[in-house]
Amino acid sequence: MKFTKDHEWVEVTGDTALVGITAYAANALGDVVFVEVPAPGTALKKGDSFAVVESVKAASDVYAPVSGDVIDANTDLSANPDTVNASPEGAGWIAKVKLTNPAELDELMDRDAYEAYLSTL
């Protein structure tokens, strides 16, 4: 799993990847009550806002950690948005993308680097 400074994660399998928000982000947001996921077919450029996660208090954009085409979205989150809190780095995944520029993965942090980054916040 790789991570961004905006607290998204990517888990790569072959040429596809699952993306979501990290446990740190989910905890900072508080109780998630609404998730807007992208439609399959959406082309994402790294850094695009591609989903929105909302708590009682606020709406937060989720930014694409890598470029890719959305091939699947976690539509279970519309009925169970709290899955993002319960399992942010597992069942709370947001979208599955087909990578269009895998070289971008090299710019992301691994778990140790991300943990080190969190300790500076």
Next chain:
Amino acid sequence: MPDSSTPLKSTPLYDRHVALGARMVPFAGYNMPVQYGGVLAEHKWTRESAGLFDVSHMGQARLTGADAVATLEALTPTDFATLVPGKQKYSLLLNGEGGILDDWMVSRPEGDGFFLVVNAACKDQDFEILADEIIGDTHFEVVDDRALLALQGPKAKDVMQAVCPAACKLYFMECGSFDLLGQTAFISRTGYTGEDGFEISVPNAIVGELWDLLLTFDAVKPIGLGARDSLRLEAGMPLYGHEMDAGYTLVEANLGFAMQKSRLNRGDIRGIDRIRQQLDGGLDRVRVAIRVLEGPPAREGAKILSEGGAELGIVTSGVPSPSLGYSIAMGYVPPASSDVGTKLKLEVRGKPYAAEVVTLPFVKNGYHRKPKA
């Protein structure tokens, strides 16, 4: 609004909030707890049990003297001559054009004098205006040696019964002075959640002890500003800077209950011509309650559209309602689109979603009203 470069102030309970694990945020120039455990749980706890709020950032002031009524009436649309000792009224500070500068709770604890609670973000302005606009025999005094707690929820009365039983005799919108922890507490049966509850003004010196005492009850948990906002929204209560500001009149803001007929008949209200004209049908927009029927929560700034897509107005506050399980909002629309049941669209992130005008409040209130004789 306080300048962002000025250092944040704290209430006397700051260390206790931090010790309770609160997330502290800047609000109206103060470092305030936005949540302790989580907004959702705190909201629900207040609706089911009793929530304790530190609202010491709010302004407190006293007006006394034979002309205190005249001073207050010159600035507001409210009839204070008929506010009898032991009662309180909701009121509005108006500018010369009838625009709203703040909303106030004004209490008359005893025979002589009034006790005001005003918004934190507006208090410097309000107190300057009050000091400048004193009429005749009026003494105005800012009360900065007192803190303010709110105890809100269906079990608030049980806790008060154990802590200060005499205060349980109060009905909704009544107030009085009571002995509490060896000091004089000024307690009113009111709040900003739609629940039964109390607001308790005590000397700074004992507020820590009172806070700790109230938290010893199993029914009581500390509640942050996050849930305070979602609770007041469900109760349909306006928030200064959102549902009202100097650009709105009380007619537009649907706050006519802050104005009494006697004052309207006398015609001595700031901005009276504009208020009368709006009451006579010359109204362009009015505050309404909106239920979101599909899609994401609509928050402040979302456009309100007609079913056909014409722009009608703007959302001033919105929240996914923890009590109702759907999203609610307040905003302004033309009177022709303000009837309950009117279908609307709310635009969120560029897309329109179905909504409709509903009645206020969204959630039934739990006030301890005096039985009708």
